[in-house]
Amino acid sequence: MxxxxxxxxxxxxxxxxxxxxxxxxxxxxxxxxxxxxPRPFTIVAFGDSLTAGLGVKRSEAFPARLEARLKAAGYDLRIANAGLSGDTTAGALARFDFAVPRGTDAVLLAIGANDMLQGRSPEDAKKNIDAMITRAKARGLKVALLGMRAPSNWGADYRARFDGIYPSLARKHAIPLDPFVLEGVALNPALNQADGIHPNPLGADRIAARLVPFVAKSFGLKPKRP
Structure with missing residues (x-):
């Protein structure tokens, strides 16, 4: 029962x-x-001290300010700061694969300033940057290049060879190029720290403001609908 x-x-x-x-x-x-x-579009800002934000808070470096400005404009995205102070193109190439992790959608590449400051071979720098772009594209990542310019004290020949790196690689890989990441900021005491090289918070925000339309167009970003 x-x-x-x-x-x-x-x-x-x-x-x-x-x-x-x-x-x-x-x-x-x-x-x-x-x-x-959907997860936010993820960009890795990859570079040296100009990207890392040497001398300012991480939240004041241009990648953080760029993310904030793009979000304010209605874009759903995340920008990871993979800048390393003192990095050369050779060092950047060596760490590229682990510094740009899985889940990344695009790379904002700003490297080469330390090669130039140290008078290193522009041809070697070009090969290293070329290899980074090639690796990124092989992974299906979008790439946009931020250029650098050599000062006149290195001589006309060096300057021409170095400055030519970025437009040459942009043409080769058919990627967007902003010719000079420090445009409007370089040599302006009000926008730089005491060393005259690294942007202060105002300078970093000026870089970010100028890059908003470049980044949105380069990566085909679409603002969220209200």
Whole structure:
């Protein structure tokens, strides 16, 4: 003969089972909601101290300011700062694969200033930057290049060879180029730190403001609908 449990026990089990099912349903709905929400477009800003923000807070460096300005303009994105102070193109190439992780959609490449400051071979710098662009494109990543310019004290020949790196690679790989990342900021005491090289917070924000339309167009970003 089948013996049924007392009423209160049966009712207690029913309530517990209902609560468990309700909780499971909420968890499933939450997971479904997460899956339904597209992740933000992820850009890695890859470079040296100009990207890292030497001498300013990380939140004041141009990648953070650029992210803030793009978000304010309605773009759903994230910009990771992979700048390393003192990095040369050779060092950048050596760390490129692990510094640009899986889940990245695009790379904003700003490297070469330290090669120039140290008088290194423009041809070697070009090969290193070329290799980074090639690796990024092989992974299906979008790439935009931020150029650098050599000062006149290195001589006309060196300056021409160095300055030619960026437009040459942009043409070769058919990628967008901003010719000079420090345009409007270089040599302006009000926008640079005491060393005259690295932007202060105002200078970094000036770079970010100028790059907003360049980055949006380069990576085909579309603002979110209200």
């Amino acid at each position: 089948l013996h049924l449990p007392p009423f209160f026990t049966t009712r207690r089990a029913f309530v517990a089972l209902s609560a468990a099912l309700l909780l499971t349903g909420k968890e499933a709905a939450a997971q479904a909601g997460k899956a339904a929400r």
